[in-house]
Amino acid sequence: MKRYIIGVTGASGSVLAKRVLSYLSDTQAELHIIATDMGRKVFEYETGIPWSQFLRSVSQNKAEIHSYDNKDMFASVASGSFVTDAMMIVPCSMATAAKIATGTGGNLLCRAADVCLKEKTKLVISPREAPLNSIHLRNLLTLSENGSIILPPVPMFYAKSEDYNGLIDGIAGRILKSAGIENDLYTKWNNGKEM
Numbered sequence: 763m764k765r766y767i768i769g770v771t772g773a774s775g776s777v778l779a780k781r782v783l784s785y786l787s788d789t790q791a792e793l794h795i796i797a798t799d800m801g802r803k804v805f806e807y808e809t810g811i812p813w814s815q816f817l818r819s820v821s822q823n824k825a826e827i828h829s830y831d832n833k834d835m836f837a838s839v840a841s842g843s844f845v846t847d848a849m850m851i852v853p854c855s856m857a858t859a860a861k862i863a864t865g866t867g868g869n870l871l872c873r874a875a876d877v878c879l880k881e882k883t884k885l886v887i888s889p890r891e892a893p894l895n896s897i898h899l900r901n902l903l904t905l906s907e908n909g910s911i912i913l914p915p916v917p918m919f920y921a922k923s924e925d926y927n928g929l930i931d932g933i934a935g936r937i938l939k940s941a942g943i944e945n946d947l948y949t950k951w952n953n954g955k956e957m
């Protein structure tokens with residue numbers, strides 16, 4: 763069974779975390795979920811759904827769900843001996859990106875990301891801020907140079923989606939694909955022809 767870590771931080775874009783987690787919860791996978799305090803709060807603010815209620819609802823689906831206290835450094839995902847297929851941080855705040863880039867983490871989410879970098883496990887980061895200052899850009903460059911995939915939540919305009927959910931699906935699909943999970947949420951380019 764595939765094993766994925768999903769980190770949720772306090773950047774705007776919780777709807778992407780919701781879409782990625784909902785999609786994965788319908789697959790035969792092990793999901794290890796770590797939300798920061800602000801990740802939970804912004805999720806609740808932006809989606810109107812209490813975090814614990816959301817976790818309960820995805821737990822009813824096919825996937826095996828494990829969720830962690832971000833302070834629990836004894837958790838399995840804090841160790842390189844716990845082998846995973848990929849980690850996604852969706853959305854990723856500039857604060858968390860900075861902590862991972864500088865190795866100053868101090869919480870489980872950052873530690874799990876650090877483990878991915880040292881073990882060369884796929885790490886997909888969806889950083890959300892606008893505009894980006896030079897500190898943000900340098901941190902993201904450092905993460906990219908260390909093997910992370912930096913996938914900002916930029917809509918696939920060429921898919922000509924006319925609704926919000928279509929745009930969200932497009933971005934969520936690209937995040938999943940970058941983590942090695944092929945899916946049909948996003949439109950594949952076909953020389954400009956309809957697929």
Ligand SMILES: Cc1cc2nc3c(=O)[nH]c(=O)nc-3n(C[C@H](O)[C@H](O)[C@H](O)COP(=O)(O)O)c2cc1C
Pocket residue numbers: 770771772773774775798799800801804807854855856857858859890891892
């Ligand atoms: C509604 C809301 C939206 C936010 N959006 C962003 C954002 O898009 N990007 C960002 O870097 N921080 C954003 N922040 C600030 C982060 O939540 C803050 O920096 C926090 O310390 C991040 O902590 P974390 O990385 O542990 O989740 C937002 C905060 C709030 C309340």
